Ligand code: SF4
């Protein structure tokens with residue numbers, strides 16, 4: 001049974017590692033246990049242990065969800081430039097991108113699960129078991145596209161890993177169409193998630209048609225940022241053959257994406273300030289704080305980080321230097337995380353629809369649960385990368401080997 | 410889509426297959442998430458498999474209502490009647506509120522809490538009364554929901570209309586645990602002090618706008634619900650099935666009037682305060698983790714009575730009636746008074762009309 005052998009091999013790979021690996025796993029394990037304990041408390045007492053209330057009915061959980069949908073989408077969108085520019089290790093780009101997408105999607109689903117009041121009724125979201133309000137509710141669209149995208153990535157990754165493990169060549173007739181479908185699906189999950197906010201007339205801050213393009217632009221920054229760092233690590237420890245030029249190219253693309261993101265943000269700011277309607281108050285919450293709100297304390301550093309990263313990636317010298325390139329990646333993470341997380345959710349809901357300002361800051365439970373979920377995601381990603389590593393190494397012994405997408409295709 | 414003359418459903422093949430798959434997977438899921446299901450008593454299992462309200466056969470509905478009554482009896486030691494009386498044909502309910510009369514005394518708020526079995530702790534109130542200054546008019550950025558009113562304790566006309574009851578003297582183990590848990594100490598906004606015997610309403614140069622669910626004809630909350638747990642009934646009342654809602658709170662984000670409230674904790678309702686006259690889609694006790702809101706007192710109005718807030722209002726600012734009846738008071742108001750609706754530009758088409766009667 002090759003499948004059983006494959007699973008056995010996976011387990012033995014996971015059990016092998018140096019002390020850094022075990023320290024990392026133990027660190028994640030501690031955070032996961034703490035997160036589970038906190039979630040248990042939330043199950044016992046209800047969502048009252050979070051800081052969310054009727055006025056601010058979504059918070060940290062949904063903010064993280066939104067950010068991670070972007071990561072999941074962008075990791076796979078990286079396949080487009082990989083294909084256009086004929087990057088040599090395109091299989092690795094696909095594989096790592098899809099593995100990142102899987103981990104991000106698991107985190108997305110967990111964040112939704114911990115946010116809802118009745119996780120025991122989760123099945124109501126699905127056909128046959130429940131009564132999905134499809135196609136009217138954007139949330140049921142989101143469930144649909146996220147599930148499809150998850151299954152798609154899972155199939156591609158398992159297939160690649162499994163064929164790699166058994167030493168067989170994968171069948172391009174199966175794989176290429178799947179990868180080609182996954183790209184538009186990546187775009188669709190993020191568009192649908194943007195529409196989820198976008199379609200709410202009661203919340204003027206979200207009800208702006210620029211939201212979906214902004215989501216895509218910022219996602220195209222945050223997803224590759226993590227892959228750039230990962231490529232470098234794997235190049236060191238696993239001999240992944242990715243060229244410096246490819247990394248520089250990704251950085252360059254991120255600079256363009258960040259430019260578009262900042263430009264769209266500026267366009268939105270112009271509209272808000274020049275028209276100066278009563279809706280300006282939400283933007284004021286974002287930028288300056290109103291009645292004690294705190295998001296603006298993060299908005300400015302995040303903007304500064306995004307602008308700095310943009311400059312670092314724009315100037316050829318700094319985008320080719322590894323220190324500045326990695327610094328840029330970290331800055332982008334901070335910038336986009338703030339913008340797409342709390343910078344989106346809080347000004348959208350504060351003040352509430354009747355003008356009340358409730359100052360939301362996540363509670364300890366929310367931080368612990370979120371840290372637990374991130375740790376689960378990182379753990380999954382670590383384990384997936386660990387199985388993939390020998391397969392990627394194998395390629396070195398098989399130089400004639402494997403190219404997923406032939407340039408003349 | 411009237412509830413009473415629903416065609417009796419045949420057990421067709423698809424449905425049968427669907428049901429058996431559902432049961433099989435449901436059992437699998439039930440085994441997989443024992444923690445979430447918080448124990449597996451028969452009650453939990455029955456709840457888990459309950460169908461959507463609109464898909465229940467008359468027999469299933471009957472046994473469901475009986476089950477809820479049994480649960481109420483067990484929980485509150487009080488016999489209750491849970492009805493599922495459908496909408497009457499030819500009725501579309503509408504509400505009128507006279508802004509020139511309302512004095513902001515919040516008696517409606519408390520009458521509503523009492524009538525509709527709202528949680529006393531954490532306090533959930535379906536009506537919010539906003540105070541505006543006459544100079545600025547209705548500008549939500551200037552609204553004050555926390556103005557001080559005398560409260561019903563201080564010389565209020567109706568003594569039955571009392572403030573949220575004091576917590577029961579004997580704390581249960583769980584309550585003690587909650588009190589000991591520092592993270593659950595975040596104040597709910599409704600616990601802010603808004604009532605005191607020294608306060609006088611109406612304050613000079615101010616006026617009051619009570620806001621609850623506007624029963625929109627074009628309700629954004631219904632549109633967004635991912636599981637059809639909330640819908641508009643034929644008589645225009647927007648209702649929620651508390652046994653179907655997953656608590657995602659998308660509807661709360663979508664409602665432009667802050668009308669929807671979430672059960673952040675287990676709702677607490679002292680037995681002596683339970684209103685035994687209940688409706689499935691209305692004031693029956695709610696569960697933790699689901700959303701609730703005003704239903705125009707569906708348990709009363711479908712029986713030809715006025716909503717509790719209409720009856721309690723000491724100045725007669727509240728009017729209620731059938732919009733389809735040309736002789737109704739509400740039609741008279743719409744035809745003869747200056748009427749306004751909130752957030753007209755959103756095209757939600759509220760059936761809650763504010764007017765100037767004087
Ligand atoms: S007021 Fe809010 S809850 Fe009521 S029907 Fe309209 S949108 Fe729905």
Ligand code: SF4
Nearest residue numbers: 634654655657658660
């Ligand atoms: S909270 Fe309940 S009623 Fe509201 S959208 Fe979610 S499932 Fe529907």
